[in-house]
Amino acid sequence: MGQAVTFIKAINQAMHEEFERDPNLFILGEDIAEGGVFLATEGLREKFGEHRVVDSPLAEAIIVGACTGASLVGMNPIAEIQFVDFITPAMDQIVQNVAKLRYRSAGTFQPHITIRTCCGGGVGGGLFHSQDNVSWFMHEAGLKVVYPATPYDAKGLLKSCIRGKDCYLYFEHKKLYRSVKEELPDDDFTVPIGKAAVKREGKDLSIITFGYGLQVSLAAAEKMEAKHGVSCEVVDLRTLRPLDTEAILGTVRKTNRVAIVHEEKLTMGPGAEVAALIQENAFDDLDAPVMRITGPDIPKMPFSPPLEDYFMINPDKVVARLEQLAAY
Amino acid sequence: MGQAVTFIKAINQAMHEEFERDPNLFILGEDIAEGGVFLATEGLREKFGEHRVVDSPLAEAIIVGACTGASLVGMNPIAEIQFVDFITPAMDQIVQNVAKLRYRSAGTFQPHITIRTCCGGGVGGGLFHSQDNVSWFMHEAGLKVVYPATPYDAKGLLKSCIRGKDCYLYFEHKKLYRSVKEELPDDDFTVPIGKAAVKREGKDLSIITFGYGLQVSLAAAEKMEAKHGVSCEVVDLRTLRPLDTEAILGTVRKTNRVAIVHEEKLTMGPGAEVAALIQENAFDDLDAPVMRITGPDIPKMPFSPPLEDYFMINPDKVVARLEQLAAY
């Protein structure tokens, strides 16, 4: 194993290695050639040149459109949307062009794109640097949606997107960028898309989560163990479309009690689909309703610190709800 | 009561009456001054002039942006998005400006807009004239989402939007335009936003639906009664955000078995939220898992007739699933 790297470094490494590996790989986005706000693309321009690390005009639709078009002649594009809050101008391209081009041409046109974007709150970003918006894309057949929570998964999943044949949205939670570190193998590795992972074994109840929710859930699980002797299993979805139904139902059948934890707003958040799916497929295994522990139904998220705190999930908030679940 | 009018005529009437009532009301959209593809705006320009019935450039973002801005000086705008398939270019305006302007200004700026759009398949429209996309907007705090199923509700709900203070998306299913007729009261009436309605009483199981789903569900309910003596209650949500939790839980507590019927794709479709909500709040009242009877997880929807048929819900498909639910 190499040395411990941060989440953002893992992403940066993945791109460096894949740029080396595939001469057709390029990246297009705003403010990337200098490394970007979070240094995700640090060193790429210096090493691979500005014809492969391309600063785009301030125009999210054509970032996606140009990448998609370029993929039709065999290029391998990464489109960076600086913040997922600014993905809305590209909605038309993503939903109508990217997601449907393969389908509407009966597979004769084969778009391939990795759309990297950063998301999530709790970093003082306010209403326009804290959004998730992942739910919209989970709804769209033709897209795959990846949302890693650890450096290992971040690196392995990004490589899978870049090497894959489909159209991917890849979410990076800002709060993870420098807060989690992990030793990564020196050797090349990938993480399969569409597979969840049990990140903590447990037997009394299950927490299904992803992204920053994983950190919060693991901390909450520790507290539940320490405080109540309740053993929590924590499942990291890693991919939000397609959902890993098998893994989800597996943990439900094991513990019979399940909570979904995410930062995104409650109504029509990712938890809605997961909860619907579980009760549909494992109704008789449930000893309690599937619980959704999520952000509130207000714009994500107001700036002033007490308002931001109100919005954010944290271990204590999760524990308070899990206590109810355990007692149901 | 007056004479029976179609769904589209009810919408047209609502606008005529409200244009008469409120001199600040105007409508902006593509191809509307001549009446539009479906004649929703028929006669408005002739009666109220082209300064109030304004053909816009082919530009959905500014249709919404201009209406929202105009509302800040006290105008009362209806923005027409010709097909909801073409709402994606306006996503940025709807989600970031419309939905959040009131909130981010702590209520000091007060946008008000009614975004009318037509949706739904089964009319040979193919991939770009059959979409729903309603799920995205159900997720957004700051928006209200209305989706009527009958001429009476269409007229009454549209009036409520026009007279309301919030920002509304108003969905019109194309298949309903001329297929349903109803006698409407001569007197002015409105239908409250946020209230579902029981459209058929029943005691054995509940169907929760909206839009074109209502027609399909009512037909399926008849068949269930005739074929199996199963009495189905049919609840029309009418508003998708906010959901009428009380009405939803009411029917669940009455019948203990519930299916959600909608045409939109399964994953993260409106049914996901409704199912999650029901099992959360009425778990012990359920004798069977909440069932989702919906369109498949493929782009909505392919053109060729057998492919379209594959996508569409219909009474027989619904009955086949309801039989399973009744037998659970």
Added chain:
Amino acid sequence: MATKSNARTATVAKKEARPPRNDKPAAASQPAAVAASASGASVELKKDQLLEMYYLLLKCRQVDERARLLFRQGKFKGNFYSAVGQEATHVGTLYGCRKTDWVGPSHRDMVAAVVKGVPTRRIIAQLYACVESPDRGKSTPAHFGDAEYNIIIPSSTIAAQWQLVTGVAFGLKMQGKDDICFAYCGDGATSTGAWHEATNFAGVHKLGCVYVVQNNLWAESVPLRLQSAAKTLADKAAGYGMPGVVVDGNDLLAVYQVAREAIRRARAGEGPTLIECKTYRWYGHSEIDPAKYRPKEEVEEWKKRDPVPRFEKVLRERGYWSDDWKKKIEAEIKAEIDDAVAFAEKSPYPDPSEATQHVYAEE
């Protein structure tokens, strides 16, 4: 004029008078706003090339008219967007292009495939949404695409093709290839954000794009005066740092000449060109649109500028014309279309199970 700061040689473009910009009848407000025809003077084309161009023009017309007829006969479902009246914009730009060049057609550009050399059977099959269509019935009729011929399948969302084609050109540039990209759109499309972002991007990267705006004065029932206040749509080009040219879109040789220079620039890596073709659609926006919003005189005036007899006149002037030849090719084309129709009618709809195919490349 937008070409001002990007001085070019195309005399045709400069001579072009502007058709009327409002929705008044053209004839009333500005009679005979047809540009002096380029009629070949500066265009060096050999006889067989000119005859081939006429053949293609006629074939576009016949294929399009047959498609309309088939729709009205209830032979296929959905809708159809006729390009009749606008065919010179397709032939003039695409004539002589490479099979490997890319085309991004919009809803009204099915006949671009005719010029690109796609067999008529494939085109008609697309209308029938049958398994012999390149899209196996997934997309609506007239949204013809063909991966074999590098014709991107249109999406209904206006300017989608503009974005994709720009991306293709970006990819080709990164690969050092000199294949180029043609994109087509209407006057209405120029108002979209997608169009703006793509055109601007192509300007920045000097992409090999030939952008063809078919200004037919209407976007559905919306007249140009409510679409744009620009003097010409080509005026937009300067804002993207590219040449903008206005041309009589019903004058085949004029279009051809303007396109040649745009093609040369694109292939040489000198960047994109925006060509505004002033033209007109004879029929409604689609076959279900009676188009009552257009004054009869305007329609009549434009029908007089029909590109087909105008080009016939050129051939006559040069002594290349023969009525027999015309009859012969007309019959040939008709036979080809008849065959295609028979072929499509025999081809079955896809099996319902195909609905779930092609959503992803990897399950």
Added chain:
Amino acid sequence: MATKSNARTATVAKKEARPPRNDKPAAASQPAAVAASASGASVELKKDQLLEMYYLLLKCRQVDERARLLFRQGKFKGNFYSAVGQEATHVGTLYGCRKTDWVGPSHRDMVAAVVKGVPTRRIIAQLYACVESPDRGKSTPAHFGDAEYNIIIPSSTIAAQWQLVTGVAFGLKMQGKDDICFAYCGDGATSTGAWHEATNFAGVHKLGCVYVVQNNLWAESVPLRLQSAAKTLADKAAGYGMPGVVVDGNDLLAVYQVAREAIRRARAGEGPTLIECKTYRWYGHSEIDPAKYRPKEEVEEWKKRDPVPRFEKVLRERGYWSDDWKKKIEAEIKAEIDDAVAFAEKSPYPDPSEATQHVYAEE
């Protein structure tokens, strides 16, 4: 030049030389690309008006610099986007406007509120995200809006203000009012689809908009050459059928003069104008951006064109200047800011329960 087809009288604009368009140091490629200053010749302003303009210019500078300081001192969270170096674009356009005129600022235009006459306490309170802020802490610092002064609260999404202001102008026109709308944005914003759709719409409806593009050569670290290939950003105006003017954005009177004509047009119902102000931000994109991507020489060159001493020179030339007066107003402004800071520091954060307020007008 885009003004070509819309001939105007502003001599200032026409004399303007273009600052360098690439990311090479300005000094190296094109030394002293500063336009001949309008220096008042044709601008009729009385002494007290000129002094008031200087006062506002200085106040913008001081408020902005204090905001930067407060951020670096950790007094408020979030981020800050300094307009230092660009203040003449705000004072020159907004000086003398009505309280009922509308302003659509972007992220870098907090000081527009200073010119519009908003009390400094409100502005500083916004930075502190406290209950005395007009937005009660809902939005991020520097995104200052104020319904009392018709200043639309900015969204981060670039060009959102452009869209809203255009809509306001549309509403005002329908109401027959002659209040007008000012919108501000950067060079980067001109690439967005939202910007295009709004500007085009304003052209079509001849709305009362004064559109101000602050071309500061950079959009974050992205240089203008990767943003646009247009000769000037004002070249875009012709594509919308409106006049486009380039002006030295660091020359207060030049901006003022160009803006007067735009304001006159807007108020008279003659339609919008696009003004490109060539200017420069002295500091990073935000306070967390060291802006290493800009050559030192370029920054130095532009600091020499500081609008404040340039306008001081004008006052001196006219014999209106006095060092004592400068000291006096400086102290006055400082005192006002000190008071505002003390005020904001005492104001509490909102109660968490406010998080759920203002989502809807009606529950």
